Amino acid sequence: MVIILSKGEGWAEVYYCFMKSITVTLTLLCLSIFAHAQNLSFSQPVNFLPAARTDKAIDITSFKGNYFVTWKEAGPSGSIHVCYVGKQHDIRLLAKEASSGIEKTAFAPVLRVTNNHIYVLWLGTDGSLKYMINNSDTTFNTQAIGTVNFENSPKLRSGITATVVNGRIMIASHAANKNDMVVAFIDADNNGILKPATLQTVPNKKSSEYPFIVTLSNNTVRLCYYNDQGIYYTDLNTNTQAWTDQSPVSGSKTRVSPAIYHIFNTTRLFYIWKDNKKDNNVYYATGEEQARSLTGHPLPGYFKTAYPVAVCKVDAKKFVMAFIGSDQKLYLSFFTTYDPARWMEDTLFPAKGDLTLKDIVIPGSHDAGMSALNGTGGKQAGSINNCNTLTQKLNIGQQLNAGIRMFDLRVGSFKNSIYTKHSSSDCMTEAMGGGYGERFKDILDSVKNFLDRNKKEFIILTFSHFCPKETSANEVADYIFQALGKDRIYNNQSKSIDHIKLNDLAGKVIVTFEQYASADKLIDSNSMADKSKTFLNIRRAYAATNQINKLLAKEELFFTSMKSGVSNNDLIRLDWQLTQSSDEAALVCNDFQDENVDPVINGLMLLTNVIKKNKSIIDMATAGNKYLPAKVNEWISTGTINKNNKPNILYIDVAGAWVTDYCIELNGTPVYN
Missing domain, CATH: 3.20.20.190 (Phosphatidylinositol (PI) phosphodiesterase)
Incomplete structure (x- = not known):
């Protein structure tokens, strides 16, 4: 998979607001991946939205400072879920989940933001392109499911990705036949309803999976895909409708759609994909937009996935990578341009x-x-x-x-x-x-x-x-x-x-x-x-x-x-x-009787553990730390914390x-x- 992050897309730092993320970001790996020696530091993956499961890729994005996640239920086909997770430090308190009801999909949904709306797009079970639109800054109208009409009603397969070019949504998908990739520009009316569009086949480029797409400029987009020889990319000039010859990502092998993103407000691109081996290891490469040869590097062994990865921008120095683990749970890892050690x-x-x-x-x-x-x-x-x-x-x-x-x-x-x-x-x-x-x-x-x-x-x-x-x-x-x-x-x-x-x-x-x-x-x-x-x-x-x-x-x-x-x-x-408390420290933390401890104390331990659950100092810190950023931000906003204190x-x-x-x-x- 190659990940693509269009300019202006992003996801807030949900890290602070998940209890799990506070306790398990234990090891940071500094990777020198830029030619000018800029470092990336990756945090260990953390599970979030613990009840969610999926067997396809997830997507994340922001809209007017609020953050959203979308995924499908695990299974041959499943409902589409979209979850509002609040602002940067509110996720624990404000998560609101909605689903598409009777609408199902066999493929990963995606989120995309225009100037006025945020969309969830997915392929229906009949191969049509479906969508939902937000009806506020925090909710979606799950009762109004739209369908994009294409000429001759072609069927799409495998999945979709999307980007925004000059305010227009551009989707990339896979035709119903074996190897053709297709793209389409889709306009919206004043109410956000998507208008009929025309699918275009990408000429002379083949892939057995759907490609990823990213905006390079107002008139250029890049498609990233794979075939039996490895991962390739090709660019489309949206004015002339001309495609460039394909270029390889050296040393890359995959059988899952690779992803590609813009990072750090530069012309550099970040490519990431799953290896074609059964170990589900993840690799990345980075280079200038016009680089014609890139070399892949492995991520640490704790990054494993069988599905495409999503990367979203947090700020000028920080990004979050989201992916699905082998347990079908949703995971995050943050990477930054600064090294926490310095x-x-x-x-x-x-x-x-x-x-x-x-x-x-x-x-x-x-x-x-x-x-x-x-x-x-x-x-x-x-x-x-x-x-x-x-x-x-x-x-x-x-x-x-x-x-x-x-x-x-x-x-x-x-x-x-x-x-x-x-x-x-x-x-x-x-x-x-x-x-x-x-x-x-x-x-x-x-x-x-x-x-x-x-x-x-x-x-x-x-x-x-x-x-x-x-x-x-x-x-x-x-x-x-x-x-x-x-x-x-x-x-x-x-x-x-x-x-x-x-x-x-x-x-x-x-x-x-x-x-x-x-x-x-x-x-x-x-x-x-x-x-x-x-x-x-x-x-x-x-x-x-x-x-x-x-x-x-x-x-x-x-x-x-x-x-x-x-x-x-x-x-x-x-x-x-x-x-x-004193009874927790001495009693709750001891599940079993110890012959070296006073019999009265042993009896109290036994009684306490019957009526209370074991709760360690680490457990309590895990529970308490999740409140810290949100409360400090609140106190700053109310003036409780100011420049003097x-x-x-x-x-x-x-x-x-x-x-x-x-x-x-x-x-x-x-x-x-």
Whole structure:
């Protein structure tokens, strides 16, 4: 399949609004695919609209800032579904699905937008071209199914694609015979009703499947298709009706319609297709419009599909790829022109180098080193497990590569070494229970190696919850200074946080300890108070709740209280954690009795699990994170968040590239400019 994205088409960043997408975008792959070394970063595929199933391609697009998806039900023939999914961050709340009722199709429907209307087009079971039109910005008239009349009533087969050329819809399909491809220009009346049209056979080009079509200019369109020799394309001059000779995409083999798109507001095209082998691997190629020879490259192994892929534009730097998995579910993957591992270099420098930390927002990680459980402790150590201890899915090195730049770390001694920890008390011996996460040496090695590779990125490490009888602040400070070296640690030289420019921070790590400082070791002091004289005071409101409504109310009140502004040394941190209640942490997270646990506790665990479902910290973060972008956008629109009280850190569990993406977006909004 080749994917085609016409100029002006696109799909919003639905990523933020799907619970699944928040938790599983774990690994980003940077692929250098442009001749001028522009990078593409692909996120792992995520399932969305969990109840939907199809055995044909899906399509996605935007209309007046609202976003739509269309697909057919799985089976020999099925109803056509179209789903309004709201604006960029509203999908979870506003999804409205409609179907074509008794109308059926055996082929994939497509969406196409003109100046005034959005259409769903599909082939009927009799080979005719059918369509529905929207009757508002969010709904379709599913009762009024139109049919495009062609001369001699020819039948179409295999499927259709469409583009818009000078306001006219142009469709590409396959004739009822074995190999002919056909195209047609279709005009609409003032009510959007499509007028009769004439099908034209594409001369001297053959394919056993329907082609993809994309607009190159006001008078040129490109058709992409395959035959036994590989993938080819040909261009039509819409003024002269002349077709060019076909050109190959080198190294391409497929038996599914390939797709082609415009990307990144350039004259470059992006081709993508499924290999002709049974492994369903996906390949891509990119090149200038007039390139006559292109080379295919494989996507990572987690991109697999037997059907054509759809690509839609999110903004000038971001696209979303949609496809159908082998399980017939609908999947998305995002790809961007910036590399999350060096997003600061790509989006902040040099234009914003003279700003300070108070002028921007960065992603932060709560209990950042708790991506693994390497040991347990406390009075009820037997009740400690992944469910009640782990807060992150990525280790620190992976979080750095995903764009996270502020890390909350708590450390303690374990097995004669220093590890991160998460426990109910600062000292593990006094805690009911707790766990040890990543080894501290591994974290500092990751930080050092990351900064060596990325000279413009900067990092904030904040340390708290010290237990002097286990590991003192002095010991940790020594360890950091020796591991990172003074050249990597930022020396504030008595400057306040509001006078330190981003240019000064490039390639550095700010290290702060709670209520502790060491000038010799370049350790600054931090605090969390309404007012403080420390180098860095973090303003935050911790909700301490497992209920999202209480979290939202707490944070809204927090920002309302600071509308007039904060002190010069304050960074505002949006704390977005749903925390387990005591019975959930100790009881719900333990399904089975443990002979090492007090019998009374075992009995409570058993009773609790009878009446409550297991819900881990990761599960709660999954549920809570989906609200974050939508609510922050809402608070900005209502003035609850303004230039005086805007968050500087989005501080979360299950940190990943999704929150980096959102911070980049926020940094481009008026509140941060």
